[in-house]
Amino acid sequence: MHTNTLTILFFTLFTFSVSGQSNYNLKKFPEGKMPQEIGMRIAEKFLNTSHSQYGNTKPPKPPKQITYPDVCTWLGGMWFAEATKNNKLFSRFEDRFHPLLNEDKNLIPKPNHVDNNVFGAVPLELYLQTGKQKYLQLGLKYADTQWILPKDAKPEEENWANKGYSWQTRIWIDDMFMITAIQAQAYRVTDDSKYIDRAAKEMVLYLDEIQLDNGLFYHSPEAHFSWGRGNGWMAVGMAEILRILPKKNPNRERIMEGYHKMMSALLKYQEEDGMWRQIIDDEEAWKETSATAMFTYAMITGVKEGWLNKKIYGTAARKGWLALTDYINADDELTEVCAGTNIMNSREHYMNRPRIVGDLHGQAPLLWCATALVR
Incomplete structure (x- = not known):
C-alpha cells in the first residue's frame, strides 16, 4: 500500500469516532454535553446568584461595584439568549x-480603570437587543x-494617550479583552469606525509587544510566564475583534496573523484529554478550566468563521x-478555575494560585x- 494511501486511511479513521460521528463535528454532542443544555444551566446559575465581588464570604459581604x-458572564448570558x-x-x-439604573446605582463602576470600563459592554448589548436609548x-x-x-x-498614561492609544494601556495581556470588548x-x-479602528x-x-516567537504570550513584559487565562483573554479578544473588524481595516491582516500564530501554538500544547x-508550556502545571474555555471559544469561532481548518x-x-x-459539578459550577491573578515574574506565583469552584472567570x-457552538 502506498504511503499516500496509508495517510488518507489513517486520517479517515482518526477523524471519525466509533459511532461514525466525526471528531470535528461541532453540532452533535453526547447526552448531557449539548451546548444548549450546558448554556442554560450556567445562565440559570448566574441569574440565581448575587453579584460576585466578594464571593461566598461568611457572613456575606455586599459588593461595592459590579x-x-x-460583566463577562452577563455578556455571555445575553449572547446565549x-x-x-x-x-x-x-x-x-x-x-x-434594572436595579443598577435605580436603587443600586452605587454599584456602577467608575470609568477609571481598564477592568472597570469593560462594564459598558453590558448596557451596549442591552441597547443592541432592545433599542432602548437609556x-x-x-x-x-x-x-x-x-x-x-x-x-x-x-506621565505614562499621558504618554500612551499622546501616541493615540488608550490612557489605560498597561501591556498586560488581560487588557486585550477589556479594551477591545467595549470598543467593539x-x-x-454606532457604526462609527473610530471605535473599531482604535481597538485594532x-x-x-500588544501583539508587537508581547507575542512570543512560539505564538504564545507572556502575562506582561515583566512577567515571563505564559499564564493560561491571560493568554485566553488574548485568544478571545482576537477572535471577537476579527468577527467584527471590517475587511478593509489596515490592521486586520496583522491581527489575523497573530491569531493564526497563537492558534497553531495552542494545538501543540493541548493535552490528550x-x-x-495553568502555565501553558509547563508540563508540571495543573489543568485549568477558564483558559481551556477561552481557547476552545477562539477555536470554535475560527472554525465557524472559516479562518481555521475545520x-x-x-x-x-x-x-x-x-x-x-x-469539570462542571452538580451545582452547575465549573471547578479548577484559577483565581484572579496579578503579574509576577515567578513560576511559583502562577503554579500556586488558588483553584476556585464556580468562579465567574470560568x-x-x-x-x-x-x-x-449554537450560533
Whole structure:
C-alpha cells in the first residue's frame, strides 16, 4: 500500500469516532454535553446568584461595584439568549440590570480603570437587543472615557494617550479583552469606525509587544510566564475583534496573523484529554478550566468563521468542550478555575494560585463556548 494511501486511511479513521460521528463535528454532542443544555444551566446559575465581588464570604459581604467577571458572564448570558432565540431568558438578564439604573446605582463602576470600563459592554448589548436609548448613553460613556485622558493622569498614561492609544494601556495581556470588548461594542451600536479602528490599533500594539516567537504570550513584559487565562483573554479578544473588524481595516491582516500564530501554538500544547494548563508550556502545571474555555471559544469561532481548518481545529475545539463539561459539578459550577491573578515574574506565583469552584472567570467563557457552538 502506498504511503499516500496509508495517510488518507489513517486520517479517515482518526477523524471519525466509533459511532461514525466525526471528531470535528461541532453540532452533535453526547447526552448531557449539548451546548444548549450546558448554556442554560450556567445562565440559570448566574441569574440565581448575587453579584460576585466578594464571593461566598461568611457572613456575606455586599459588593461595592459590579466587576469584570460579572460583566463577562452577563455578556455571555445575553449572547446565549440571542443565539438560542430565548427572549424570556434575555428579559431576565435585562431585569437583572434594572436595579443598577435605580436603587443600586452605587454599584456602577467608575470609568477609571481598564477592568472597570469593560462594564459598558453590558448596557451596549442591552441597547443592541432592545433599542432602548437609556442603555446607549451609559454604555458609550465607558467606551469614550477609555480614550479621554483624565486630569490627574500619570506621565505614562499621558504618554500612551499622546501616541493615540488608550490612557489605560498597561501591556498586560488581560487588557486585550477589556479594551477591545467595549470598543467593539461601541462600534456595533454606532457604526462609527473610530471605535473599531482604535481597538485594532491597540491590539496590534500588544501583539508587537508581547507575542512570543512560539505564538504564545507572556502575562506582561515583566512577567515571563505564559499564564493560561491571560493568554485566553488574548485568544478571545482576537477572535471577537476579527468577527467584527471590517475587511478593509489596515490592521486586520496583522491581527489575523497573530491569531493564526497563537492558534497553531495552542494545538501543540493541548493535552490528550482536551485541556490546557495553568502555565501553558509547563508540563508540571495543573489543568485549568477558564483558559481551556477561552481557547476552545477562539477555536470554535475560527472554525465557524472559516479562518481555521475545520478538521484540525474542529477536533481540538470539540475535545476542549467535552473536557470542560467533565469539570462542571452538580451545582452547575465549573471547578479548577484559577483565581484572579496579578503579574509576577515567578513560576511559583502562577503554579500556586488558588483553584476556585464556580468562579465567574470560568463560568463566563463556558457560556461563550455554548453560545459559539449554537450560533
